[in-house]
Amino acid sequence: MGKPQKISLKEAAALINDGDLLTFSGFTIWRRPMALVYEMVRQQKKNLHLFEVNGGTHTEVLAGAGAIKIWESCWVGHELYGKLGEGVARAQVEGSIIVEDYSHAQVVARLLAGAYGLPFFPTALSMGTDILNPKFDMLGKAGMRDGSNPKIPLKKYDVIKDSLYDKGDILLMPAANPNWALIYASQVGDEGTVRVFSQCYVDSEAIKAADKVIVIAEEIVPDSYLRQEPEKNLAAGYAIDYVVELPWGAHPTGSQFFYDVDADFIREFYQASKSQDAYAKWADKWIFGVDSHEEYLEKLGINRLENLRANSVLGYSTSIKRGTR
Amino acid sequence: MTAKNYTKDYKPIDLLAVAAAREVNDGDIVFAGTGLPMLAIMLAQVSSSPNAVCIYEAGSIDGRPIDLPTSVGDSRCAYQASIAAGLTETFYGQLHCGYVDLAFLGGAEIDKYGNVNTTVVGDYASPTKRFTGSGGNPDINSMARRTVFIMVQEKRRFKENVDYITSPGWILPKWPSGEMVPKQEIYGKFFTGGPSAVITNMGVFRFDENGEMYLDTVHPGFTAEQVKDNCSFDLNISRCKGETELPTEEEIELLYNRVDPEGIFLP
Secondary structure, three states, rough: OOOOOOOOOHHHHHHOOOOOOEEEEEEEEEOOOOHHHHHHHHHOOEEEEOOOOOOOHHHHHHHOOOOEEEEEEEHHHHOOOOOOHHHHHHHHHHHOOOEEEEHHHHHHHHHHHHHHOOEEEEOOOOOOOHHHHHOOOHHHHHHOOOOOOOOOOOOEEEEEEOOOOOOEEEEEEEEOOOOOOEEEEEEEEOOOOOOOEEEEEEOHHHHHOOOEEEEEEEEEHHHHHHHOHHHHOOOOOHHHOOEEEOOOOOOOOOOOOOEEHHHHHHHHHHOOOOOHHHHHHHHHHOOOOOOOOHHHHHHHHHHHHHEEEOOOOOOOOOOOOOOOO | OOOOEEEEOOOOHHHHHHHHHOOOOOOOEEEEEOHHHHHHHHHHHHOOOOOOEEOOOOOOEEOOOOOOOOOOOEEEEEEEEOOOOOOHHHHHHHHHHHOEEEEEEOOEEEOOOOOOOOOOOOOOOOOOOOOOOOOOOHHHHHOOEEEEEEOOOOOOOOOOOOOOOOOOOOOOOOOOOEEEEEHHHHHHOOOOEEEEEEEEOEEEEEEEOOOOOEEEEEEEOHHHHHHHHOOOOOOOOOOOOOOOOOEEEHHHHHHHHHHOOOOOOOO
């Protein structure tokens, strides 16, 4: 406990071990810790176990690199800029990763239980679906619910009859407590207080549920500034273990009030994600072809980045062309 | 009341958005997904249902976007919102607690009971194709009072049985046995409703007392028989009450000039 340690991007990625259970900040193509994900691929992480709300471009970068062993989630894609998570889909069809589907609100329930120190969280959402079909308990089928991995619950879910108000059956979703929450945040104080702008997704639940937390911060600001309006803050500094200050660290995903989603970049990645060869070429250019985040930004170029920069009042770019008109 | 200026000058996607917008009652609390659902709720808000409110899954409650969002996590969703929160708020603080009147969702495959698949083709344990996955579709659909699905009409998408029930319709498997029972039996006192309409490029469908889909109206240019031919299950067309109401000039004008002037979803 205490103040988080300020480290470099390379040091941050080096902390993550093969096989660790990870979760992320953000939502689909918004506020993802992309720079850290790229660095993990550069450091050739393997057998990662992801537990996450709706996945996105970061998931697909890791899937294409063959870094994922288990993916527990509910959705992956790039929104309007790529309709499928091609890497995850290909790996699931090939059988090279274990996919365990929950519904989105069930994933949230698992994170809530983990965040609040509860063994489970109840939910009546998505009952009567094949998500609950016992035949489709993929970690169970793989013999991984034997208690040997403390991060994998003994059952995919449980059902109880409400004995208090007699409302009927309700699901119990097991807590998720990842080894790491990899968070991209808008601002972090010099004592570690975390603030995100606009929608907070499940960022605070991810921070609380994880054993250790790395925050990639768009900027580090004086804690005294953040403490003037504590109601806007997401997490206390003692909940954060490591901080990396990294402007544009979420690119190509968007960061409210800093920059918009780089739609062209994601479209190009999506096309590349459709085959292993194309992914390898893409990764040679954008991941292995640069040695640092700064080199990556240089390669993107100032015009591209300036075009994405958010209008400081509206919170998004007003100069990008988004549609056909 | 002045006569409506109906127009035949529209694209199929326009009619989808207009027909969907007409499912909104003024004052409804609407939970909408990305794409056409966004066009539908925003069109409703600027035309027939100014008091309808929109919730987007990623955390914005009653936003007043002045620029069309491209996804539910978009900054634009939260512009002038009453609350910019997160998924715990939208799924539990809004949906599970019972605020949501209407859900607008999509789907890849549907069966006659309104069960929707957005997960895989083939056996889940060894699928031949993966779609995006559930996302919040089954959550929103399981506890909204009404759900409207907006889909593409194809024989392979309107199936006797979907390969995987991602999102719950009216007749569902009760686990662990898998016996098919009415939704009310599974949801008990949590039951709030279910799919109320399916809108495709060919028609508008609703569900009867037994939870079975029937054709309610057919879009101009198609016949009920053509719709039936584009379903793998035996579609009930006996209750079809005629053609879907045409869009009005005002609705088309609002769609192209107010809702999506940049041409994000409307080509």
